[in-house]
Amino acid sequence: MKRMKVITSLFAMAAFLGVAALAVGLHTHSATPALVLMGGAWVLWFAATMKRGARPAGAMPTADTPHPSYLGPAITARVIDRRTAIRLLGFSALFYGPFRGIPGLLERLVIAQPTQLPPARIRQWAMIIDLRSCDGCQSVESPPRCTQACIEGHLAPEPMQWIEVFEDELEGDGTRFLPTPCQHCQNPPCVNVCPVAATFSTPEGVVLIDQDRCIGCRICMAACPYDRRFFNWGDPPVPTEALLAEYDVEAQVPARKGTVMKCDFCPDMVRAGALPYCIQACPNRAIYYGDLEEDIASNGREVVSITRFLASTDAFRLKEELGTQPRVFYIPGHGEAVGREPTRTGRMRTVWPWSRVAPGSRRWSR
């Protein structure tokens, strides 16, 4: 009786795992978890069909080693010879094919989405920052306006500065200002190390983060050589209105606790015909945004040919030697085009101007 109970429950568990495998396979469109569950189901099935009673010849109890009675009836593992094993393996392999195929098949039959054709031309977004025209907003006596506009446009939590203006020492006397957004590398170290593909490159060459996928392991922050990734260490201090937004990967609003964020290159804005916030806000029009494919970029006032512009201005990229191939180009300078003396150092501190932040949120420093 007891044995029957065990066997019945084993069968039931095997059936349950089988159904679970199917469900998970359909849900995730991935064969791996389904296969793991199938394996479990197979093992349980095998256990349930295991024979009890007679021992195989080799393990027969002899007079010297009687099978002790308190052990209950001797259990005999089902004897599998090589051929049976191969047959079983083949059977399992047969399961594999349909399992991979079923989700896609069902989707095509039941959901039947129209296939989207790729546009004839895929934009390749790029940014050019003319350091000759950047004075760290000293002339307008304001915190760097690109950073401010980015924060206000993206409702970025304190203390994130997705485009941050660093002050570099020059070789001689004085400094230069270096506005630094995410470099949108074409060989992005962060994307290469992400275990769950939460951060990824789009066909337009933009690196994005899916905060609904990110597990918060922070290996991308260790991998990024530009210090351009920010973590939501607690419930992010965002303005209350951010909580009303519907989450979108290209906007990253609202911010989510325990995930990584960064500059998203505003492809949604550009597609809608507007320049990113940082470019709109720059008082000196130092930042250009454009499409490498069409070889054209604009700072909102003039339009340039990217290739000719870069060639004629000795443009460079940050840490070129690392092979990351950024999509952000810099034109060397220290604000001379807008009359800044390199010895005039310092810039104003960035502020997060929210009057009210999300209830229960925590502030932290960088």
Next chain:
Amino acid sequence: MVTSGAWEPQMEPLTEWQDQLEETTLGPTRRTSARYFGLVGFLVAVLGWGSYAYYVQVRDGLVVTGMRDRISWGIYITMFVFFIGISHAGTLISAILRVSNATWRTPITRMAEFITVVALSTGALFVIVDLGRPDRLGYVLVYGRWQSPIVWDVTAVATYLTASLIYLYLPMIPDLAFFRDRFAPRTSVWRHRLYRTLALDWAETEQQKASLRRAIGVMMILIIPIAVSVHTVVSWIFAMTLREAWNSTIFGFFFVAGAIYSGIATLIIVMAILRKAYHLEGYLTNRHFLYLGYLLAAMAAVMIYANISEYVTTGFKLEEGGEFLFRQLFVAEFAPYFWFYLIGGLFLPPIFMAVKRMRRIGTIVIAAVFVDLGMWVERYFIVVTGLRAPLLSYEPASYAPTWVEWSITAGGFALFALLITVFVKFFPIMAVWEMVEERKAMTAVLDESSATAGERS
């Protein structure tokens, strides 16, 4: 050597010796002292405190730790690297020494293998503790990308854990059967059932023995490359990023050597404690500590060599950025840690072993404690110094663990100790069957030689 009874020829007859050994092994399961309960109570309390700290962390987020954007990994990752390193104790002692037929290791294999399993579980737990979104842990399985070093780690650690569980279990089957038979008439039902299930009908038939030997033979070879791969890919979590401090081809080797080094040290400490607590002096002799001490000294030499290779090749050239790293390590913020590791963790143990008068159990255990402390500190400064070096022109960040981090870390150590403490109450702490088999073989050889000696005279 006077104290070693177990391995000297011409001692008491085999059956008596075997009875003695079996009694000693059963010892922990028979007597449970108030001090034992005191220890378990203490460990559970620490673990409970750590769990509360983790609850706070899950509730409020990682903001309760000292980590921030620039130093985004701290003592959790240190604990991960440290404990995965400790787990190499089992591989070295039971696999490498087994392959090389060093029979002296037999009494300590069980402890080494158990340390492996427990340390791996504890270490893996700290990766989960470090996650910003532990609720999404399953995503690693569902969306895992084989290109990511983290997925290499998950794969390697899971494989190693499976392999070491099997490798712990296989040689234990005959001993579990021995427990099953011994406890048969007079123990609780569930305990009897536990041993009966785990012993898999072991009746010591020739066929069973042959199968078991073959299985152990396969596993002991298999587990060595797995273990090496584990700490190699752990080091690659760091070495696959574009950080100057971690940009080193020697990192895999360096981490594996350090892992074995700290593994031996932990084994020595655990051995010493169990020896005292359960009167294993007859089996864990001076000789065992001495040999492990020598192994420790040898690994210290390997580590010193690796350090020289690493720091001289980068320090001689002192490329841009390298200077910052050297300064913070050798003279500035991390200098106390670095010099403690170098002097206390690497040079002290071989010096101890070089002086004949120092080759005593007490001294060797002290050396082992220094090694473990030194290696923990080394893991710490490898993680933190690598992240601290500024990538652009900003002031270097600072990192100090908070009470939450220290509490969870203490909880991790308590979990490690608790699992070992509970294990010795339920499972044979020495490989009785193997020890008896080897003793039999040795007696046979001795009998033969004395017989031939008798014929000659």
